[in-house]
Amino acid sequence: MKSKATSFDIAHLAGVSQSTVSRALRNSPLVNPETRERIKAIAKELNYKVDKNASNLRSQQSHTIALLLFEDPTSDESQINPFFLSMLGSITRACGDNGYDLLVSFQRLEENWHAEYEDTHKADGIILLGYGDYNDYQEKLHQLEQNQTRYVLWGALQQDQPGISIACDNFTGGYEITRHLIAKGRTKIAFIGSASEGSPEFFDRYKGSCEAQTDANLAVRKSLQIDAITTEQSGYAAALQLLAKQQPFDAIVCASDLIAVGVIKALRDKQINVPKDVAVVGYDNIPLSEFTRPALTTVQQDTKLAGKILVETLIAHIHGKPVTSRSLPATLIVRESCGAIL
Amino acid sequence: MKSKATSFDIAHLAGVSQSTVSRALRNSPLVNPETRERIKAIAKELNYKVDKNASNLRSQQSHTIALLLFEDPTSDESQINPFFLSMLGSITRACGDNGYDLLVSFQRLEENWHAEYEDTHKADGIILLGYGDYNDYQEKLHQLEQNQTRYVLWGALQQDQPGISIACDNFTGGYEITRHLIAKGRTKIAFIGSASEGSPEFFDRYKGSCEAQTDANLAVRKSLQIDAITTEQSGYAAALQLLAKQQPFDAIVCASDLIAVGVIKALRDKQINVPKDVAVVGYDNIPLSEFTRPALTTVQQDTKLAGKILVETLIAHIHGKPVTSRSLPATLIVRESCGAIL
DNA sequence: CTGAAAGCGCTTACAG
DNA sequence: CTGAAAGCGCTTACAG
Numbered sequence: 001m002k003s004k005a006t007s008f009d010i011a012h013l014a015g016v017s018q019s020t021v022s023r024a025l026r027n028s029p030l031v032n033p034e035t036r037e038r039i040k041a042i043a044k045e046l047n048y049k050v051d052k053n054a055s056n057l058r059s060q061q062s063h064t065i066a067l068l069l070f071e072d073p074t075s076d077e078s079q080i081n082p083f084f085l086s087m088l089g090s091i092t093r094a095c096g097d098n099g100y101d102l103l104v105s106f107q108r109l110e111e112n113w114h115a116e117y118e119d120t121h122k123a124d125g126i127i128l129l130g131y132g133d134y135n136d137y138q139e140k141l142h143q144l145e146q147n148q149t150r151y152v153l154w155g156a157l158q159q160d161q162p163g164i165s166i167a168c169d170n171f172t173g174g175y176e177i178t179r180h181l182i183a184k185g186r187t188k189i190a191f192i193g194s195a196s197e198g199s200p201e202f203f204d205r206y207k208g209s210c211e212a213q214t215d216a217n218l219a220v221r222k223s224l225q226i227d228a229i230t231t232e233q234s235g236y237a238a239a240l241q242l243l244a245k246q247q248p249f250d251a252i253v254c255a256s257d258l259i260a261v262g263v264i265k266a267l268r269d270k271q272i273n274v275p276k277d278v279a280v281v282g283y284d285n286i287p288l289s290e291f292t293r294p295a296l297t298t299v300q301q302d303t304k305l306a307g308k309i310l311v312e313t314l315i316a317h318i319h320g321k322p323v324t325s326r327s328l329p330a331t332l333i334v335r336e337s338c339g340a341i342l
Numbered sequence: 343m344k345s346k347a348t349s350f351d352i353a354h355l356a357g358v359s360q361s362t363v364s365r366a367l368r369n370s371p372l373v374n375p376e377t378r379e380r381i382k383a384i385a386k387e388l389n390y391k392v393d394k395n396a397s398n399l400r401s402q403q404s405h406t407i408a409l410l411l412f413e414d415p416t417s418d419e420s421q422i423n424p425f426f427l428s429m430l431g432s433i434t435r436a437c438g439d440n441g442y443d444l445l446v447s448f449q450r451l452e453e454n455w456h457a458e459y460e461d462t463h464k465a466d467g468i469i470l471l472g473y474g475d476y477n478d479y480q481e482k483l484h485q486l487e488q489n490q491t492r493y494v495l496w497g498a499l500q501q502d503q504p505g506i507s508i509a510c511d512n513f514t515g516g517y518e519i520t521r522h523l524i525a526k527g528r529t530k531i532a533f534i535g536s537a538s539e540g541s542p543e544f545f546d547r548y549k550g551s552c553e554a555q556t557d558a559n560l561a562v563r564k565s566l567q568i569d570a571i572t573t574e575q576s577g578y579a580a581a582l583q584l585l586a587k588q589q590p591f592d593a594i595v596c597a598s599d600l601i602a603v604g605v606i607k608a609l610r611d612k613q614i615n616v617p618k619d620v621a622v623v624g625y626d627n628i629p630l631s632e633f634t635r636p637a638l639t640t641v642q643q644d645t646k647l648a649g650k651i652l653v654e655t656l657i658a659h660i661h662g663k664p665v666t667s668r669s670l671p672a673t674l675i676v677r678e679s680c681g682a683i684l
Numbered sequence: 685c686t687g688a689a690a691g692c693g694c695t696t697a698c699a700g
Numbered sequence: 701c702t703g704a705a706a707g708c709g710c711t712t713a714c715a716g
Contacts, residue, residue, distance in 0.1 A: 054693035
């Protein structure tokens with residue numbers, strides 16, 4: 001039991017060749033059923049496990065997917081956005097369900113992450129997940145493309161974007177939640193969250209929000225849009241900035257729940273009642289959105305489905321099947337912060 | 343650029359042997375600095391990356407750690423305990439900091455997870471993380487031990503336990519939070535969470551809680567202990583059970599925050615005011631504990647430190663250095679649910 | 685400091 | 701259905 005058993009040991013004990021052992025263990029139809037069972041029994045007894053390094057080296061695939069989580073370098077190191085954590089959970093499960101292993105890595109945008117995993121043969125493909133300035137990683141995406149790395153990106157569906165993307169329908173999400181606000185009588189709607197090409201997901205939510213206002217014959221107030229990255233602190237600071245403008249507003253659409261949490265704190269500190277004076281809504285439906293006071297009205301992204309689709313799309317891609325980008329539905333979750341229940 | 347470059351291609355271009363390339367790329371002192379730089383330049387230009395499967399196979403180590411997250415089979419599939427998610431984040435970071443990759447896998451207790459990863463040479467060692475019946479996985483721990491698998495377990499520090507464990511000081515955590523409750527005038531203290539050998543972490547918290555009561559000359563009310571696993575639903579059901587006993591109590595120590603969230607919901611549904619009528623405290627300090635109403639008084643486990651220690655201990659173990667089990671400090675976090683701020 | 689050679693443990697044509 | 705042999709791309713004694 002000192003050193004681990006190899007296929008040769010099994011072959012010896014079974015009185016067959018090593019090739020036959022290899023075949024039997026992979027359930028090849030080329031091997032006699034009886035022989036196969038005998039070999040399997042011996043393998044089990046010796047607690048034999050195929051050496052993945054050897055089989056991967058030989059077969060040139062790893063049955064492993066790498067998940068690269070990249071974060072905005074300006075955000076706090078210690079806390080990971082709960083939305084990503086939730087995605088991580090569902091991706092892990094989906095990998096397991098498909099017989100793939102998952103290699104997880106956090107990346108800073110400055111780092112040289114591109115291609116690392118697949119080039120290194122540690123993974124057959126990559127899932128990219130994260131916020132951050134889209135323009136910054138655009139170039140790296142092209143490098144992945146050039147190296148013929150198989151990858152799937154979570155985020156916005158963009159025109160002329162390289163590769164495959166899976167995204168929530170951010171435009172519709174932003175549209176629906178704003179329409180809901182308008183239906184509840186709000187007319188002066190602010191938006192907190194970066195609204196530019198650099199943050200395509202937030203930008204889509206913003207565009208959806210604007211369109212809902214236009215469709216309701218409300219004037220979009222561009223001056224009520226304040227940039228923020230997806231942290232509580234950033235949301236808090238942005239809300240203060242918004243307040244400092246001294247322009248009237250009765251609702252704030254936040255680009256994420258984390259931002260909304262910070263915004264609500266800032267409003268409370270300034271004695272502004274949510275939702276009475278100002279309605280606040282978020283995006284993501286992270287677990288704690290149910291527990292804020294007031295409980296957050298938000299847009300749910302189905303992380304379970306998203307993880308499944310990301311993994312299955314990537315695996316299909318790895319196997320050379322045709323795959324396309326896909327948009328996933330956004331679901332409005334009505335709670336208290338929008339003033340629905342007063 | 344079709345097929346990937348190998349060390350032979352580089353050797354050819356640099357006019358040296360493949361061995362020299364291998365040495366140069368690993369910064370061996372055995373190679374002439376000039377030669378090394380030349381080789382490195384070529385490697386970079388070709389976008390060459392060492393094939394990990396080949397190098398792992400040859401060197402018999404993978405520089406990869408496997409994280410096995412096992413969960414109570416009775417708990418809900420879709421939601422992962424946020425405490426574990428937080429640990430997952432810090433473990434991922436710690437692995438990155440130490441130059442290791444992290445393979446993540448969810449396991450059900452029934453599955454044959456033991457040994458899989460190391461035997462398979464996919465990982466150099468394993469971190470085990472999860473709740474579940476301790477007795478159930480005790481046997482598997484012994485199998486790991488027998489296979490000489492390097493692993494570190496997160497959980498309780500037990501007598502006669504095989505292997506290395508890293509744990510929060512659950513006894514002190516339970517003691518301190520109960521002492522705080524008593525200092526605030528509570529005398530009839532219930533406990534929700536399994537308190538038996540099968541759940542050593544919860545049991546330690548319970549024992550700490552009991553000792554605090556004894557030290558304060560309060561009688562421990564064993565009938566006020568109700569089993570629960572760490573989910574909101576289970577906490578909710580357990581609180582109802584407790585109420586049904588019709589015995590007076592003015593505080594509930596919950597074995598985890600998730601349980602406490604369910605307990606608070608149950609009490610509210612029964613028109614019982616928290617913390618006025620009954621104080622409720624949790625354990626873990628998960629992100630949402632700050633957002634419950636009332637905000638949860640709890641015990642923080644430093645997940646960042648825990649992840650770092652887990653990873654560093656495992657790596658030291660892998661390298662054959664002597665390692666020992668360790669207990670990490672528990673910190674009382676006072677918020678509203680204990681009645682501290684009335 | 686460098687090179688030729690062996691070998692890590694498999695999978696997979698190839699031949700029968 | 702089975703076996704002998706090559707080879708995946710490295711690392712590492714061994715010899716110089």
